[in-house]
Each structure stands twice: as C-alpha cells, then as structure tokens.
Amino acid sequence: MMNVLPQIYSDELLYSVLSRYKRMCGMQSRRAFLEDVYGESKMLTSIFFPQYLERFRENLPPYSKITVDELIWNHTMFPFYTAFLSKERSDLIYSMMVNGCGKSIENLVGFSGGKVKPYNRLRYCPRCYSEDMDEFGESFWRRFHQVPGVLYCLKHETLLKSTIVPSTEKYADYWCADVDVCNDVEDDTYDERFMELNRAYIQNTMFLMDGDYQKKELPDTVDFYVDRLREKGLASANGFIYTKNFVHQFLQFYPSHYLSLMQSNVDESQQANWLRLFVRNNAKNRSPLRHLLVLQFLGISAEEFFYDQSILGRITARVNHVPSFDLEDRRNAWLKIIETNPGLNRSQLKEIGKGLHTWIYKHDRNWYDQVTPRVRARKKRSPVIDWAKRDEECLALAKQAVESLLNREGKPIRVLPATIRQEIGVRRWLDNRKLVRTRQFIKEATEDINSYRIRKIRWAIGELEAEGVNMTVYKVQLYAGFGGNNREITELIRQLFILEV
Structure with a gap:
C-alpha cells in the first residue's frame, strides 16, 4: 500500500501525479514502482488512458478520499476523446480504465485509424512552468496542454512547447515536468487570426474537458x-447538403495553414475529403477536434450542441420508381460499353456510361453484378529489406546521436533509448529485433542514473567556476537541478569535490 500521495493539482494528468510520487520516493526500478502503485508490475501504462484504477484506488493511503470517477473525469483524457463517441463505447472504455483489460484503449478512441493524431510528445507552457516553480517549487503535466489542436495556453496566450517526453508509448517511463525537459523559452507566435480561431476552439475544448455534457449518438449528431x-x-429543405458550397465556405472561414496545424487539411478537388464524409451517416472515425472545427464554422458552441435536443435532420420521401426505358435496350447498351472497354474496373465503366450505369444499377442490380467485371489492380510487392545494411546505417545514426547528446552545450541530457531516438528523429521502429548491432550499441550506451548525475554535477561545477562563483555543495546541487533536500546527491557532490581536489 502507498503510504503517501503528492498533492494533486487542478487539471493534472494522473501520469504526472505518479511521476512526482516516483521521484518523491526515490524509486529507480520501474517494476518496484508499479508493484507499489498497482500491486503488479506486468501491465500496460498509458499516459492518456491509465488502466486498473480501481486497484490503484484500493492501494492509496487510508486517508485518501479520491474516487475512481474523479480520477477518470478530472485527471485523464477520457472526457475529451469520448465526448462524441456512442454511450456504449464510452462506457466500455470507462470500464476498461476502472478494471483493466491488458489491451490498448487508444485504438478504441481512434488513435490508430484516425488521421488526427495526439501530440507524440508531452507539452507545456513556459509561463505556467515558471509560475508553478515560484508557487509550488515544482511543476506538473496539465491535461489541457496535451489536447490536439490546442496551440496556446489560454491563461498566458503563450505558444505551447514540446518536450522530449513521449506521450503515446505503451510502456511509458515516468518523467516529471522539471528543468531537464521543460527548458524551452517562449519565442514563436502566430498571427492574430490564428489566435482568434484557436481561442474559440480552446473554449469549446474546455467545455468537453469539464465533462458536463449529455451524450448524442452519431445519427443525431449528423x-x-x-x-x-x-x-x-448550405442544405435543401429536405436535408440534401450542397457539398461543394459547404466545402468552399469552410475553406474561406479557416486559413489553409491553420487547418494544416489542426491536422485537417481539405482538398476541395478530392471527392472523398474528410469534410464531405463528415456529414454522412457512416461508421468512419470522427476526431473530436474535427467536430469542434465544424461546430465553430457553424457558429455553434460545444455547450449549445450537447444541450440542443430539437433535431429534424433529413426528410425522406418514399417514391416508387417505374422504369421508363426498355430493359433489353438498356442491357445491350451496357454490354456494349463493357465489350468496347476491356480491362476497365467498375468505377471506370461508370464514368463512361454515367446515366446508363445509374439506371442499370438501380433497376437491374442482380444482372448488373453478373455481367460487370471486377478488376483490381495488383499491389506492387514491397522491396525486400537488406537488414544488415539497415542495421549498419542505424548504428551510424545511433553513434552520432550519442556523441551529440554527450557533447551538447548546456545542461546535460541523459543518454537513454528515448533520447537517442529523439535526437535521430525516429520512433520505436529503431528497436526492431533485426537491428542487432544497433540494439546492442544502444543498450551499452544507455546511461545509468548515477553516471548521469555525476555528469550533471561536473557540468554545474564547470559552469559555476566559469562564472567565478564561490562554490559550495549546496550551490552546486541547486544549479544542477537536484533541489536542496536530496541527501544522496549531497553526499555524491562531496565525494566529487574530494576527487576533483
């Protein structure tokens, strides 16, 4: 059982709370940490959708009054990503977070198949970080800063910054929001129109994160x-959408570069762009980000959307169509098109005989399926990968990355598999089992915590010497970013002082 729990801040990710708890307890072993928190070490750990929360709650100190429901709604990304999902799927995700399932929840909310991806690194506001350090002596990871499409901190109107901390890995390590990862300064900005658009988006996002909404099923949403x-x-009285005008006005409302930042580019010439498909009754995944973009274009707030129950939708009229053409004539004409255009697939034949195709398809479907060919283009075989050559190339990149990390100016960055990948600019594929030499090098180059501490301390000593500061153990400890209360670090600095002298 956990004997203590750090103060939980407003809008703080549960992942952030656990990271601070791990640091507070001085735990180095991930296995021991998970056993302390959950009572079991072999499990998936998700930054956005943590599981086994009932087990976690039971393991909390006796004085803790926090509930699983409060954790899910106030300290995970659940309220944002499930806002537009069906009640059935939302309840399933909630249950998986409470009891655990051993499978990734991210796929259920559309991370894998969707075009709108979460930011793959945790983000923060430099001004919030500074204020936190002044007020609390530490900072934390805010949920709101991780929402896709949120470009600014609404409180400070400061552009959010990315860190090296990966946010979507299945076996995430626990990183605190400290000076080692939150060391960027505010500099970039966007023009006023972007800020105006993003402010409205952020306000709607805040409503979703509060979780105060009533579910709407997809047909009602459409x-x-x-x-x-x-x-x-932009739609007829019967509900027929004037798609071309809709897309055109949408692109006049949003600048193209803004849509690019929001991972929602729209190609006006593409027949199946996401905006055309968005307002159809189909089972395609719809990101909450894109729901908010469409609502903002319509001039509707998220709150109005969820509480407006007056829905009419499309009005359909039943009409019994009687063919006005001779069936045999139509069949012969369609067979002629097939005969004179061998090798074409159904879509291509449809373009040649548009009106005829529509008539045959509607009034003589069975015959159409029997006589119309299905031609599928063969997929090109993927080239065989020379893994030995790939291993050699990746090894060279890994060596360069390690050298760069070790020789970088400024506060040292620990050499880890994650920071090596970050330095190269690649994701977890670098850990492929076939990259034998690369994996072995990364394993050998990974810096243990004690070596990293020594490197930071020596860096701090060098910096203070260059500034002409009268050094003490305490000053070195603070300058290196360890805080002043860690006795283990204090003793390590004393030993280094003796060796250096």
Whole structure:
C-alpha cells in the first residue's frame, strides 16, 4: 500500500501525479514502482488512458478520499476523446480504465485509424512552468496542454512547447515536468487570426474537458449538422447538403495553414475529403477536434450542441420508381460499353456510361453484378529489406546521436533509448529485433542514473567556476537541478569535490 500521495493539482494528468510520487520516493526500478502503485508490475501504462484504477484506488493511503470517477473525469483524457463517441463505447472504455483489460484503449478512441493524431510528445507552457516553480517549487503535466489542436495556453496566450517526453508509448517511463525537459523559452507566435480561431476552439475544448455534457449518438449528431447547414443555406429543405458550397465556405472561414496545424487539411478537388464524409451517416472515425472545427464554422458552441435536443435532420420521401426505358435496350447498351472497354474496373465503366450505369444499377442490380467485371489492380510487392545494411546505417545514426547528446552545450541530457531516438528523429521502429548491432550499441550506451548525475554535477561545477562563483555543495546541487533536500546527491557532490581536489 502507498503510504503517501503528492498533492494533486487542478487539471493534472494522473501520469504526472505518479511521476512526482516516483521521484518523491526515490524509486529507480520501474517494476518496484508499479508493484507499489498497482500491486503488479506486468501491465500496460498509458499516459492518456491509465488502466486498473480501481486497484490503484484500493492501494492509496487510508486517508485518501479520491474516487475512481474523479480520477477518470478530472485527471485523464477520457472526457475529451469520448465526448462524441456512442454511450456504449464510452462506457466500455470507462470500464476498461476502472478494471483493466491488458489491451490498448487508444485504438478504441481512434488513435490508430484516425488521421488526427495526439501530440507524440508531452507539452507545456513556459509561463505556467515558471509560475508553478515560484508557487509550488515544482511543476506538473496539465491535461489541457496535451489536447490536439490546442496551440496556446489560454491563461498566458503563450505558444505551447514540446518536450522530449513521449506521450503515446505503451510502456511509458515516468518523467516529471522539471528543468531537464521543460527548458524551452517562449519565442514563436502566430498571427492574430490564428489566435482568434484557436481561442474559440480552446473554449469549446474546455467545455468537453469539464465533462458536463449529455451524450448524442452519431445519427443525431449528423442530423444536427444537417439542420445547422440548412439554416446557413448550405442544405435543401429536405436535408440534401450542397457539398461543394459547404466545402468552399469552410475553406474561406479557416486559413489553409491553420487547418494544416489542426491536422485537417481539405482538398476541395478530392471527392472523398474528410469534410464531405463528415456529414454522412457512416461508421468512419470522427476526431473530436474535427467536430469542434465544424461546430465553430457553424457558429455553434460545444455547450449549445450537447444541450440542443430539437433535431429534424433529413426528410425522406418514399417514391416508387417505374422504369421508363426498355430493359433489353438498356442491357445491350451496357454490354456494349463493357465489350468496347476491356480491362476497365467498375468505377471506370461508370464514368463512361454515367446515366446508363445509374439506371442499370438501380433497376437491374442482380444482372448488373453478373455481367460487370471486377478488376483490381495488383499491389506492387514491397522491396525486400537488406537488414544488415539497415542495421549498419542505424548504428551510424545511433553513434552520432550519442556523441551529440554527450557533447551538447548546456545542461546535460541523459543518454537513454528515448533520447537517442529523439535526437535521430525516429520512433520505436529503431528497436526492431533485426537491428542487432544497433540494439546492442544502444543498450551499452544507455546511461545509468548515477553516471548521469555525476555528469550533471561536473557540468554545474564547470559552469559555476566559469562564472567565478564561490562554490559550495549546496550551490552546486541547486544549479544542477537536484533541489536542496536530496541527501544522496549531497553526499555524491562531496565525494566529487574530494576527487576533483
């Protein structure tokens, strides 16, 4: 059982709380840490969707009154990513977080198949970080800063910065929001129009994160969009959407570069762009980010969307169509098109005989399926990878990355598999088992915590010497970023002072 729990800050990710707890207890072993928190070490750890929360709650100190429901709604990304999902799927995800399932929840919310991806590094606001350090003596990871599409800190209107901390790995390590990773300064900015658009997006996001909304199922959501498009003159009285005008006005409302930042580019010439498909009743994944973009374009807040129950949607009329052409004539004409265009697939044949295709497909479907060929282009075989050559190339990159990390100016960065990948600019594929020499080198080059501490201390000593400061153990400890209360570090600095002298 855990004997103590750090203060949980407003909007703090549970991952951040656990990272601070791990540092507070001075734990180095990930296995021991997970056993201390959950009672078991072999499990997935997700930054956005932690599991086994009931087990975690039972392991909390007796005085703790925090509930699983409070953890999920106030300290995970659950309320944002499930806002537009069905109640059935949302309840399933909630249950998986409470009881655990051993499988990744991210796939259920659309991370794998969706085009809108979460930021793959944790982000922070430099101004919030400075204020936290002044007020609390430490900082923490805020949920709101990790929401895709949130470009600014609303409180300070400061551009959010990325760190080296990966956010979507299945077996994430526990990194605190400290000076080792939050060392960027505010400099970049966007123009006022971008800020204006993003402020409105952020306000809607804040409503979702509060979790104070009533579920709408997908058919009701689509009908709601149809109603609002009808009000803007972008749909007929029956609910037929004037797609071309809709897409055109959407692109006039949002600058193209802004849509690119929001991972939502729209190609006006593409028949199946995401905006055209968004307002159709289909099972395609819809990111909450894109829901908020469409609502903002329609001039509707997230709160209005969830509480407006007056939905009309499309109005369908049943009409019994009687063929007005001779069936045999139509069949012969379609067979002629197939005969004179061998090798073409159904889509290509449809383009040649548009009206005829529509008639045959509607009134004589079985015959159409029997006579119309299905031609599929063969997929090109992927080239065989020369893994020995790939291993040699990756090894060279890894060596360069380690050398760069060790010789970089400024506060040292610990040499870890994650920081090596970050330095190269690649993801976890560098850990492929076939990259034997690369994996072995990274394993050997990985810096243990004690070596990293010594390197930081020597760096701090060198910096203070260059500044002409009268050095003490305490000053070195603070300058290196260890704080002043870690006795183990204090003793290590004393030993280094003796060796250096």
